[in-house]
Amino acid sequence: MFHIKTLNPISEVGTGRLPADRYTVAADVPAPDAVLVRSADMHTYDLEDSLLAIGRAGAGVNNIPVDICSQHGIVVFNTPGANAGGVKEMVLCGLLLSSRKVPAALQWVQTLKGRGDEVGKLVEKGKKQFVGPELAGKRLGVIGLGAIGIRVANTARHLGMEVMGYDPYMSVDAAWKMSRAIIHAKDLAEIYTTCDYITLHVPYTKDTAAMIDAQVIASMKPGARILNFARGELVDSQAVLSALDSGHLGCYVTDFPQDCLLGHPGVVAIPHLGASTPESEDNCAVMAVEELRDYLENGNIKNSVNLPAATMVRSGTARLCVIHQNIPAMISSIAAAVSDAGLNVENLLNKSRGEYAYTMIDVNAAVPQPVLQQIAAIDGVVRVRAI
Numbered sequence: 284m285f286h287i288k289t290l291n292p293i294s295e296v297g298t299g300r301l302p303a304d305r306y307t308v309a310a311d312v313p314a315p316d317a318v319l320v321r322s323a324d325m326h327t328y329d330l331e332d333s334l335l336a337i338g339r340a341g342a343g344v345n346n347i348p349v350d351i352c353s354q355h356g357i358v359v360f361n362t363p364g365a366n367a368g369g370v371k372e373m374v375l376c377g378l379l380l381s382s383r384k385v386p387a388a389l390q391w392v393q394t395l396k397g398r399g400d401e402v403g404k405l406v407e408k409g410k411k412q413f414v415g416p417e418l419a420g421k422r423l424g425v426i427g428l429g430a431i432g433i434r435v436a437n438t439a440r441h442l443g444m445e446v447m448g449y450d451p452y453m454s455v456d457a458a459w460k461m462s463r464a465i466i467h468a469k470d471l472a473e474i475y476t477t478c479d480y481i482t483l484h485v486p487y488t489k490d491t492a493a494m495i496d497a498q499v500i501a502s503m504k505p506g507a508r509i510l511n512f513a514r515g516e517l518v519d520s521q522a523v524l525s526a527l528d529s530g531h532l533g534c535y536v537t538d539f540p541q542d543c544l545l546g547h548p549g550v551v552a553i554p555h556l557g558a559s560t561p562e563s564e565d566n567c568a569v570m571a572v573e574e575l576r577d578y579l580e581n582g583n584i585k586n587s588v589n590l591p592a593a594t595m596v597r598s599g600t601a602r603l604c605v606i607h608q609n610i611p612a613m614i615s616s617i618a619a620a621v622s623d624a625g626l627n628v629e630n631l632l633n634k635s636r637g638e639y640a641y642t643m644i645d646v647n648a649a650v651p652q653p654v655l656q657q658i659a660a661i662d663g664v665v666r667v668r669a670i
């Protein structure tokens with residue numbers, strides 16, 4: 284029986300794929316084999332000794348202590364692209380909200396309640412406060428051309444916008460999906476200095492923290508609008524507020540409200556709704572559950588953020604799964620323990636990623652406990668199990 288602990292509500296379309304005779308899924312599991320999480324902060328979470336894997340039903344993993352998980356041999360998965368459609372639509376909504384002053388206009392029109400027959404006349408008189416530019420013909424800068432950035436860039440082209448993208452690490456797969464009409468920015472300065480709207484779609488890491496600071500904002504076009512559906516930490520909120528106060532920035536749309544931003548007329552604050560659609564929630568849950576299940580039952584790794592991709596068709600009677608440091612002589616030491624026990628290797632796969640590597644060995648008989656202990660004791664082995 285596998286025990287899955289949920290730290291956030293997870294769509295039952297996903298958890299329903301875990302057979303009830305082999306899995307328990309609950310918020311209060313004492314010794315979980317795996318955790319399913321959305322945005323809950325795991326930096327203060329006590330990682331149980333039993334924990335083999337974490338499934339992040341979403342893209343960003345900054346809420347998970349990934350390095351510490353690696354040290355404990357806990358595989359962290361995310362669900363690339365599974366909520367990108369939902370976020371893309373919210374970004375389009377953000378573009379319109381920022382341009383046409385919709386939130387302020389909606390608030391204002393409510394103040395006319397009780398004015399009876401005058402309402403129509405007051406609307407026509409008051410609407411001029413909310414004039415805002417059309418998107419067509421304006422330039423949108425997209426920073427980060429991954430699952431979300433590409434969708435935003437391609438769709439903005441259909442709205443008649445000129446789109447400039449920046450992503451120095453863009454994958455070949457992603458490049459294939461991008462419209463050829465997107466202009467490639469040589470550097471970020473080109474985006475900052477020439478775009479009317481700038482939208483952020485990069486992960487929050489130590490390199491991207493506060494990437495939008497006072498200096499960067501000062502280099503932007505007067506009236507520029509910034510959209511942040513990536514992470515609050517990418518933007519220096521105080522610098523944004525000063526630039527809104529001085530009139531240099533036109534608007535800041537954020538999916539990550541902070542106390543200091545709330546109530547400012549130039550800020551459109553959305554309560555982290557980018558991925559809050561039934562479709563995205565279902566997609567993320569299904570993908571995270573399938574990744575966890577394949578790892579728990581077969582040791583296969585797909586869409587991990589800390590260990591290499593490794594998938595091998597099952598053969599033999601049992602499978603040894605070893606997470607170890609990426610150093611010389613690991614495979615020979617593990618294989619020696621296997622052959623000393625009289626086990627025959629039916630199939631073997633070894634993959635590495637940075638400091639860590641992963642070896643799966645299919646053998647012709649059940650692996651005795653002492654052999655597992657012997658492998659666990661090899662210098663450089665982080666975690667071993669037999670399935």
Ligand SMILES: NC(=O)C1=CN([C@@H]2O[C@H](COP(=O)(O)OP(=O)(O)OC[C@H]3O[C@@H](n4cnc5c(N)ncnc54)[C@H](O)[C@@H]3O)[C@@H](O)[C@H]2O)C=CC1
Pocket residue numbers: 341342343344363364366367370426427428429430431432449450451452453454457484485486487490491512513514538555556557558559
């Ligand atoms: N508001 C919401 O509800 C959601 C927010 N997000 C946030 O959006 C981020 C992006 O999500 P996806 O597009 O799905 O991820 P992704 O991994 O598909 O794309 C991220 C892209 O950013 C690029 N990148 C990384 N560092 C960069 C840098 N310094 N400059 C330019 N490009 C850089 C990568 O090469 C990659 O192409 C997530 O990390 C997460 O923080 C994701 C989903 C939902």
Ligand SMILES: O=C(O)CCC(=O)C(=O)O
Pocket residue numbers: 321322340341342343344366555558559
């Ligand atoms: O689960 C959510 O609603 C958050 C989505 C998100 O921010 C992400 O996938 O990075």
